[in-house]
Amino acid sequence: MAQSAQHVVQQVTRRIAERSAPSRTAYLERIRAAAAVGPARTELPCSNLAHGFAACSGEDRLAVRGATKPGVAIVSAYNDMLSAHQPYAEFPAWIKDAVREAGGVAQFAGGVPAMCDGITQGRTGMELSLFSRDVIAMATGVALSHEMFDAALLLGVCDKIVPGLLIGALAFGHLPTVLVPAGPMPSGLPNREKSRIRQLFAEGKASRENLLEAESASYHSPGTCTFYGTANSNQLVVEVMGLHLPGSSFVPPGTPLRKALTEEAARRVVGLDAPIGEIVDERAIVNGVVALLATGGSTNHTLHLVAIAAAAGIELSWDDFSDLSAVVPSLAKVYPNGSADINHFAAAGGVQTLVGELLDAGLLHSDVKTVAGPGLDRYRQQPFLEDGELVWRDAPRKSLDPDVLRGVDEPFAPDGGLRVLEGNLGRSVIKVSAVSAEHRAVTAPARVFDDQHEFTAAFRNGELDHDVVVVIRNQGPQANGMPELHGLTPALGVLMDRGHQVALVTDGRMSGASGKIPAAIQLTPEASAGGPLARVRDGDVVRLDADRGTLELLVPDGELDSRDSAPPADRAPFGTGRELFSAFRQAVGRADRGASVFTQLQPQPSDVPA
CATH class of the missing domain: 3.50.30.80 (IlvD/EDD C-terminal domain-like)
Incomplete structure (x- = not known):
């Protein structure tokens, strides 16, 4: 099985590269030309530049004015209504101090919208949800459009937010960029019990008060919801693509380790020499798909990863998902695919043990660029605080809980489902x-x-x-x-x-x-x-x-x-803001092309056989 699976992974990667060659080449030419120009703030007219540092003070003001230090953009999806994004309130201050320590200047470049599908579920506001991804991409573009920055930090967690941030950042693919997660909330009411009460309510056998009590015991504090939906799929996929620091996806908010990882991401981006458009290549995209399949992740990524790939000039198809799913074994059981939640997955070894298993089986490309340096082997390591200092150590080679996470030799199922x-x-x-x-x-x-x-x-x-x-x-x-x-x-x-x-x-x-x-x-x-x-x-x-x-x-x-x-x-498409999105409904592309309003900018289906 392993040899055949390795062959399929390599074969799918090759055909993606072949069909994407014209659009990927054009994309790389664009971002390399932008990188050759350097930070445009050095060429800005005096009035333009003065606007860019008017709100700065002290050493930061002098550094931006003289263009003597790297400028880092902070783009954040912070709001205090979404539990997953509320922890970001503290991050900008930490980031600014850490970037300053590393010899740069960080500025909060812009906020992007962040809506919660859990709140809008079954309501007309949900009709804005998927389109919010492309709005977030455009808002990210607006934040980076001032040409003041040498690098970027993207703060986002949930459903459409991480894909939107990525699509927007890839339009500025010449910039080194690190995604900064916030972490999951503690485990609450078990997800199976929550689902049982939902079914009882649907049958009229539980009251609204019973249901609300169950829901609020499940979603109960700052942090990401703990089931393995799109938000946590985002975190795992992005980490395996090399865009998070190793081991940072599922560290809880409000902990010293979460703060230390945020500060390290800020320091790291100052000296990062791999721009995001070079990191997100065909191999990284395939790595993301493989990780998604091996863990039974969100079906929403059959839209989002297609759109993200397209933003980097890469043509990913549903056939690629299907062919990889046929050979990538199922290694995780996290709700809704099992009874465990994302905290149990992390405790069993999490992303690092998973990456080690998939690398050893030849199912991930190891020869990739990442924000932690060259090669995916770095993502076998977990972060720890040792005497207040951030260090990484090798993760367990084998799962600590085979009911939640397993190896390739003993999968829950032979395919990705x-x-x-x-x-x-x-x-x-x-x-x-x-x-x-x-x-x-x-x-x-x-x-x-x-x-x-x-x-x-x-x-x-x-x-x-x-x-x-x-x-x-x-x-x-x-x-x-x-x-x-x-x-x-x-x-x-x-x-x-x-x-x-x-x-x-x-x-x-x-x-x-x-x-x-x-x-x-x-x-x-x-x-x-x-x-x-x-x-x-x-x-x-x-x-x-x-x-x-x-x-x-x-x-x-x-x-x-x-x-x-x-x-x-x-x-009538009116109410809850739906009238504002009529142009999106007219411009949006097909689901198998990512359901994106940027379809006309994406690579189009080629003649290369799937």
């Missing part, structure tokens, strides 16, 4: 790492909805108490911004627990918390763009087979094409 489904309804992705084998193939009549609230009403009315493939359409990026539909999970889980065959098919997203229900998500082409999903009718039999990689509507040949499309749902 992420698959591409194809058929007469289009292409979609499905995550099966938390789906039992007996539930991975479902054939049942469709019940079609144009809104998740219509589904909820039908469930409460007892209309779905049978085998069913729930179709939720007009949820794609062009229709309404591709909201997450995670709120469907409790009701779908209830139907499955009653013994029914149940599956979900949607052109929307299901989130990093995709769980035990087989869900064909991000279906493209989407219904509102004329996709076949718009022609599915109640009672049509749908066959979803994750093992065979197929998604089919079982109607006679030619009938599907001959049907008229159902009209889009009659909804």
